[in-house]
Amino acid sequence: MIVWDSRQCSGSVYPVIVGTDIYGFIETRHPRADEDWYEGDAWALSIPLYPLYDDRDYESFGCLFGVRNWLGWTPTAAGRGLPADVSEPVRTDHANSARIDAAVHGCTWVSWAELRDLDMTVRPAARGVLQIQSGQDSSIRRYRIDDQWPDELVKLYRMPPVGTSPVGAPASRWEASGATLEYGPLTRLDVLGPGTGWEHVFGVMQALARRFGPDGVRLVVWFD
Template sequence: MGTDIYGFVEVRHPFADEDWYEWEPWVCLMPISPLYLNDDDDAFACLFGVRNWLRWEPVAAERGLPADVSSAVRGSHEKDGRLDSAVHGASWVSWAELRDLDMSVVPLARGLLRVEDPPLLRRFRVDDEWPGAFVEKYGVPPVGASPVEASPGRWDAGGVTVEYGPVTTRHDVLGPGTGWEHVFAVMRALGQRFGDDGVRLVVWFD
């Protein structure tokens, strides 16, 4: 089963620090759906450490809900938790953090094996040895006896197509065409009004 994300953009009210201001400092502005409609585990792992099988260094993992989260977002999280016991991974990240991401960063895995067996696509993380489960089923890849010396390649293995190549970058999982560019564009625009530290994304998963 795939992993679903629930996310909301919050902004800090410009008058939150004024003595006369008596309301919540953070305001729930909008859900990220329909800006973002995908369920890409690589992106979730890259940003929040969820289903992190490629061993990304997450940007904002396991922070929980912000202590001053808006009542609207807290209420939505509590409601989702009552409806689905699988809800987990609550965290948050500011636009200031997302704005400055190095998009060339890659996870700690050495590479990826992709097995195309339509309609299925299986992926195996590769470290310093070929994955045992892959070798048992498809044999040692012809691109090298060890991943340390292997080159990228594509071949047929028992009627399925296998490809070995480098791991993806942050740009690959968060850049144009992923859907995250729309979320980031909205947060960037809001930062011009509320300040980059005054805009944040609050999320959880099931």
């Protein structure tokens, strides 16, 4: 099965031949790090992102970190680089990754305090995503939908039963011309909520925050 995605406006698709993967670590800050007597490192590696999260979901990458942001999210934490006080194991892992793989990019970080306070009703610039699965070869194409249905799709599959305009169109699934079409508007909850894999990351960070405080837990990530 070939999976397709869209970076551009309505109707434009491209094959994902070389994908983008995420790597990272959850770090915690020692509660006494600001006290004069404390001599250890302020931040310590707590747990790797994998196996808490091992997916390749560009909607969430764009939403959180501005990477593969084909739906036009306002990212939560894009392009911050490594924290100046990042723990030595994380600094070394990132340096080693960048040395052996020129594709490493997008290093950034986000605190649990920021993730905890996200408004999960926020939407991207796109109205939603239309996924088309062919009944002949099981290929999947995914289209960014803005303020109108792409003309070429209307020509191939007729006007969607959800209405003549995507504006206000609800999530729906239907059959047309031997294909299965599924449309849905997106919010942060759709790409970060239960069932996405991110709930495991957030759950661990929330638990750690009970010991280290919401600003004392952060996720450091990069991509290739």
